[in-house]
Amino acid sequence: MSDDPDPGLPSVAPAAWLIRKLKSTAQISARDCADIENLSFTVRTFGGRTSIVHEGDVPKQCCLVMDGWAYRCRSLANGQRQIFAFYVPGDIPDIESLHLHVMDQGLVAIAQTTVAFVAHSDMRALIERNTSLAMALWRDTLIDATRCRERVISLGRRQAVGRMAHLFCEMYIRLRTVGVADDFRYVLPLTQAELADALGLSSVHANRSLQELRKLGFVTLHRRELIIHDWDGLETVAEFDPAYLHIV
Amino acid sequence: MSDDPDPGLPSVAPAAWLIRKLKSTAQISARDCADIENLSFTVRTFGGRTSIVHEGDVPKQCCLVMDGWAYRCRSLANGQRQIFAFYVPGDIPDIESLHLHVMDQGLVAIAQTTVAFVAHSDMRALIERNTSLAMALWRDTLIDATRCRERVISLGRRQAVGRMAHLFCEMYIRLRTVGVADDFRYVLPLTQAELADALGLSSVHANRSLQELRKLGFVTLHRRELIIHDWDGLETVAEFDPAYLHIV
DNA sequence: CTTTCACTCCATCATAAGTTAAATCGCGCA
DNA sequence: TGCGCGATTTAACTTATGATGGAGTGAAAG
Incomplete structure (x- = not known):
């Protein structure tokens, strides 16, 4: 292309x-x-x-x-x-x-x-x-597959807000691991419609969920930059445990 | 154990x-x-x-x-x-x-x-x-991972009936491939609660979806035996395409 | 034969999420 | 500066699915 x-x-x-x-x-x-x-x-x-x-x-x-x-x-x-x-x-x-x-x-x-x-x-x-x-x-x-399974849990058993929080957590850890993110912020180059397609939501509901995370004070997302203000809070609503990423 | x-x-x-x-x-x-x-x-x-x-x-x-x-x-x-x-x-x-x-x-x-x-x-x-x-x-x-991805599509973008139909199709093809199923029927040793846990549904809704598939005349499930009466119909509601199983 | 137990099925109500459409924002560009 | 366009936000309404509780069923156990 x-x-x-x-x-x-x-x-x-x-x-x-x-x-x-x-x-x-x-x-x-x-x-x-x-x-x-x-x-x-x-x-x-x-x-x-x-x-x-x-x-x-x-x-x-x-x-x-x-x-x-x-x-x-x-x-x-x-x-x-x-x-x-x-x-x-x-x-x-x-x-x-x-x-x-x-x-x-x-x-x-x-x-x-x-x-x-x-x-x-x-x-x-x-x-x-x-x-x-x-x-x-x-x-x-195999680690790619464990991430896929984590996605299955998200789509099967987490509500919209938890799914989004989980994605934000995972991407932060992965980006930080390769040195592309730090200080609880990173470039998230996705539109809300793309977020929705990843999370199995409609774009309207993706927007609602994002608002919810903002209202909780966990994150801000502005001009493609995601800032995590409350990692522990985000981790909690996401039920995020980074073990599945198998980072040594 | x-x-x-x-x-x-x-x-x-x-x-x-x-x-x-x-x-x-x-x-x-x-x-x-x-x-x-x-x-x-x-x-x-x-x-x-x-x-x-x-x-x-x-x-x-x-x-x-x-x-x-x-x-x-x-x-x-x-x-x-x-x-x-x-x-x-x-x-x-x-x-x-x-x-x-x-x-x-x-x-x-x-x-x-x-x-x-x-x-x-x-x-x-x-x-x-x-x-x-x-x-x-x-x-x-890697094929295990492609099945996992297919599960992601199911949970993310298919409704309950389609998810169930998709699972029924996949398992039939897999069982037939190793010679454990034939003639559009097989032993499905799952309770409806387990089906629900696999499909990201409540057990009540798994039951509803199963009824729906029965009412459509696609399957019967009785005493742990699943019989597929209308493979094409099932495949259609499931949007099932066996390519992802990579069976040669 | 009765009891028990697990599973299935069904009715009701509650809620998360989808749909549609329109308003607003933000930015690039003339 | 104002226009245009995609992205975001909001609203009103609909629908799929969840939660609860309870009733049937049938098989196994006593």
């Missing part, structure tokens, strides 16, 4: 992101780092709300988020959408495409988003050669 | 289940089969509604379902429960425990359920030695 290829960029930065991310959830050796740094990346920047991978595509490469956010989503017959997960710097949203060839969901860039592509063939070679790194990547996909 | 150890049973059957399952979603070589058959399994039978693995446990083994069903679930502060996924013969519900050490959910046997345990150490040795099998197992965990 839309993009501006940056063929001239050095491919050191992407490796650093991936290393930082993997180190946050697993033990990574010097050899693993070297192997990651030897990968060859192609960096591209996508404009807001453009598709990185389409539903039904058969990708030949994985992508690594370097800047901005991306999300996976699927559209339904009646025009509704469901956003499954958000991906932030260091994440590889479509690593599963190594094993499951046709993408059953689309991958979309929110706002301006920079990603680095790695060829499947390179990833496969790496995985064959370096078992410990393969295990770390497998582990990463 | 409850159980009757059967130390005398030969360990051929468990391997056969696993092989059948993996063959349904990936290419499995003769060498892979041989390696699976060389694993040593410990078979145990659990009574109805007993815990196989507790929330918070640090298991030293994986379990393979051979007969019956199991589910993963978590309880919330207010006493509500969420069931994340059901597991049927051939499935390894807790293969993730190889990489994520503390179980953040419990694993429960429904009705009488027979499982086979394999020591983590044996699984790790196998994975190190046989890369192609490791990839097949990784792939299997």
Whole structure:
């Protein structure tokens, strides 16, 4: 889709992101780092709300988020959408495409988003050669699955306000882990309609829930910046326990 | 928990289940089969509604379902429960425990359920030695994640009747794939309260939705046997598309 | 045969969330 | 400065689902 290829960029930065991310959830050796740094990346920047991978595509490469956010989503017959997960710097949203060839969901860039592509063939070679790194990547996909299960609990058993609070908590922890957030604030590049699609709500009710969190004094959200004023309060209404993120 | 150890049973059957399952979603070589058959399994039978693995446990083994069903679930502060996924013969519900050490959910046997345990150490040795099998197992965990995402869509964007229909469709396809269901009928060993916990509903509303499916003439459910009278109708209200199960 | 128990089913009322539409805000742009 | 457009906010109303309590049912146990 839309993009501006940056063929001239050095491919050191992407490796650093991936290393930082993997180190946050697993033990990574010097050899693993070297192997990651030897990968060859192609960096591209996508404009807001453009598709990185389409539903039904058969990708030949994985992508690594370097800047901005991306999300996976699927559209339904009646025009509704469901956003499954958000991906932030260091994440590889479509690593599963190594094993499951046709993408059953689309991958979309929110706002301006920079990603680095790695060829499947390179990833496969790496995985064959370096078992410990393969295990770390497998582990990463398993953590992605635990986040998905947490989403199931949210949608199944939490009310709208709790769901939203939970998402705000999770994203803060994840962003802070890779050094993109601090001091209980971060850039949340989502419209309320997108929040609604992620939380299984209508956009009107997403707005109501957000107001509720503001009225409680837990957060403010203004000009795409989320500020958490009362972490403990937010954590409580969310019933948030970061254990499922498996951050070491 | 409850159980009757059967130390005398030969360990051929468990391997056969696993092989059948993996063959349904990936290419499995003769060498892979041989390696699976060389694993040593410990078979145990659990009574109805007993815990196989507790929330918070640090298991030293994986379990393979051979007969019956199991589910993963978590309880919330207010006493509500969420069931994340059901597991049927051939499935390894807790293969993730190889990489994520503390179980953040419990694993429960429904009705009488027979499982086979394999020591983590044996699984790790196998994975190190046989890369192609490791990839097949990784792939299997990724398919588990796609099922989880489908659950997210259900809870987020489908109404109660559609959610239930979707579950009925998924379980039929999965059971048929491993040869445990046929002819549009199968044993559904769940109470309506358990159905509700899986679908994010109250048990009263699960009952209403079930009545609705009966009234539409799509299914009957009597004495734990589900009969699908109108597959196309069920598939339509469910918006069910089996692609996400990645059955080859 | 009775008792018990778990499950199913049903009626009623309460409430969270969806729908629609319109008003308002904020920002980029002419 | 004022226009235009998307995003946010508010309101009025509808609907799906939750909560409670109680009545049927059937199988197992005594």
